[in-house]
Amino acid sequence: MFTSVILAAGMGTRMKSKMPKVLHKVCGKPLSKWVIDASKAAGADKVCAVVGHKAETVKEVLGDVCEFALQAEQKGTGHAVMQAIDVIKNSKGEVVILNGDTPLITAETINKAIEYHKNNGNQATVITAILDDATGYGRIVRDNDGSVLKIVEQKDASEEEKKINEVNSGMYVFDAQSLVYALDKITPNNAQGEYYLTDTLEILLSAGKKIGGYAISDNDEIRGINDRVQLNEAEKIMQKRINEYHMRNGVTMRNPESVYIEDGVEIGNDTEICQNVTIKSGTKIGSDCVIGSGSMLDRAVI
Structure with a gap:
């Protein structure tokens, strides 16, 4: 403690x-x-x-x-x-x-x-x-x-x-x-x-x-955040961490560098995330789903 x-x-x-x-x-x-x-x-x-x-x-x-x-x-x-x-x-x-x-x-x-x-x-x-x-x-x-x-x-x-x-x-x-x-x-x-x-x-x-x-x-x-450039740099690092977390939990990403997932998103295993996808906090995606290219999900339940 x-x-x-x-x-x-x-x-x-x-x-x-x-x-x-x-x-x-x-x-x-x-x-x-x-x-x-x-x-x-x-x-x-x-x-x-x-x-x-x-x-x-x-x-x-x-x-x-x-x-x-x-x-x-x-x-x-x-x-x-x-x-x-x-x-x-x-x-x-x-x-x-x-x-x-x-x-x-x-x-x-x-x-x-x-x-x-x-x-x-x-x-x-x-x-x-x-x-x-x-x-x-x-x-x-x-x-x-x-x-x-x-x-x-x-x-x-x-x-x-x-x-x-x-x-x-x-x-x-x-x-x-x-x-x-x-x-x-x-x-x-x-x-x-x-x-x-x-x-x-x-x-x-x-x-x-x-x-x-x-x-x-x-x-x-x-890394301390003092301006918008540093904010963007930190977000890229955090985005990579979040995407790797989901991939290690059984989610497939075809082009993870183009996938933006916020904190607080749930994704089931064997779901596939295609390129240029944005998934915002509060979204829940089950297993065996396919999220097509260009999708933007905001507090969605799939």
Whole structure:
């Protein structure tokens, strides 16, 4: 059992949209709902979404799928997590911090990160990725024993540190009480006057706590969505995952790259899906059906 805190308060100005970024959809489901569902599938007993920009709209769309905490003013990631302090204080075990704009994160990765965290006796574990081009990301600086010494942002990195290709995903696993301790001590000592969640790691290190780094195997899982181009890229990846799920469950697709299936579709085995087909959420298709080329099904029952 663990608690998941999902940061979903940002405005997302680069989306150029009246709608909050975390409500934009990938394969028929809001970005933040993918993260909530991954948390629940991984076994979270509590999920708390920290909302801010158009909070009431976000809460209305997501409904009762999780608890909510309000970040009325956006004062940094550390400040966002502080708004969920009551949930964190009452947590048993670990607290996993996730981002509401990373829909590709999976339950399997969340579980593996928690397992790594426990097995290594960490008080905090940074979920990391190894990138060919790490430009723009915070670099993970490790000690000789593999533990994390610090995270260095691109603008602050030395030439040697810029050569590091292991980066911070912005997702973490914390021991609940260690997180409470560190949040109580972070301060907005920076030009932006913000509370940074990464500062909690330095506080824990200064207190002699162990910080680890879990490198994920699929870098797509840390993809954050900031604009419509990245939204489209994430949807293509998710579309491939959904289609492969159905094919492995006995559905034939003649040209899967041309088939668009949203989340929440049921398809029986030995059904054939022809090319250029769109199947929207809520559709139920039985076994031994043929869905002809160019079909568009919306909450259909076949």
